[in-house]
Amino acid sequence: MLFERKPRAVPLQLPDAPQVQETPTFLPTTPKVDTPMPESNMRTPSAPAIENKTVLGRSVVVSGELSGAEDLLIEGQLEGTIRLQEHTLTVGQPGQVKAEVNARQVVVLGTVLGNITARERIEIRKTGHVVGDLVSAGVAIEEGAYFKGSIDILREEERKATPAQPAAAVLAARE
């Protein structure tokens, strides 16, 4: 016979063997911390992990309004407006953004020209270059980063009172 069927291996029955519990494959979620991250804890990769994240590659040039419901990594060029209300925008080291940015969290390793509003946090890493006004509940700027503009804190009561409203509008109303 060309193809001889091998006898199927029958699992050994061990009636007294203890049941093995499956370990969960996901990691427990870490508690959210709003305080600024210490400089020593800042990651310094050129591009953070890209899991569940849309990437605009180095050769991509976008002009216009960009909005989405997932995290975004920009390594190319973008001019216009970015709205990621519930997600994180990362501008990679080669990334160049000339836009009004509104996101839950913004991490800058490249260049951003424009105002940034982030409900939770803005990080400018040491390779980052930002010219514009920052509005956020937390701002972390690594030594060596270039920043020109203003920083305004988004207070807790303002975050809770108007979650759908851009933070910059809240600040304008405050003034």
Add this chain to the structure above:
Amino acid sequence: MDKTIRAVPYARLPAHDSLLPTITGRESPAKAAEASGNLSRGLEWLWQYLRDIPHPRILDCGPIRQSTVSILMHRGVKLYVADLLTPLQSEAAQLWDRSQKTPQFRLEAFLEQVPPIPPASLTAVFGWQVPDLAPRAVLPGFMARIISYLEPGGVFFCLLHEPHLPEGAGTTWWLESLTTLGSRCDANRPFPYPPITNREMERLNPGGSVKTFLTRSGLREVLALK
């Protein structure tokens, strides 16, 4: 005009004394020397003066530092950042017009570092050592511009060197708390220009007043009130 010159007793300023090796160059110039926890009488006065203002607007003229940002954010400050110190310390070539016989400092190019700020809107400006390092010819123009950003009663805070202090132009400063300063000296470079006297500061702030706090570190903490 309110002019106050106070010599702070040596015993009350232990932290400032720790600056002496850094500023006078007794340490190795190759090693960046950091000093921390230097109590500032000038800043104590400033925050007492601003105690009723819940959300001051402040311009920081030094290189940005996370501790300064965090402390001022916690105080409720709207912070403007314009690093005017680094271009002066690095003697940036683009700030000088060398086409003429005598090099001319480009004040407008220098002030382009300042973000858009509405006139008469700032509560205070942290000028650090910028007046000490700015060419004397452009100092009146520089001060006039900075003071134009201050609201009436606003304060320009700076550190000026005394005649007996030869070096310290490479020092950068930041806040470690609202009233204590951290400093770092990357290079023990001499001051490029002679000291600015209190009388000169009064002339640079016409119509205002000047408060001076002497320290034993060879620096004066000067507050010019608009």
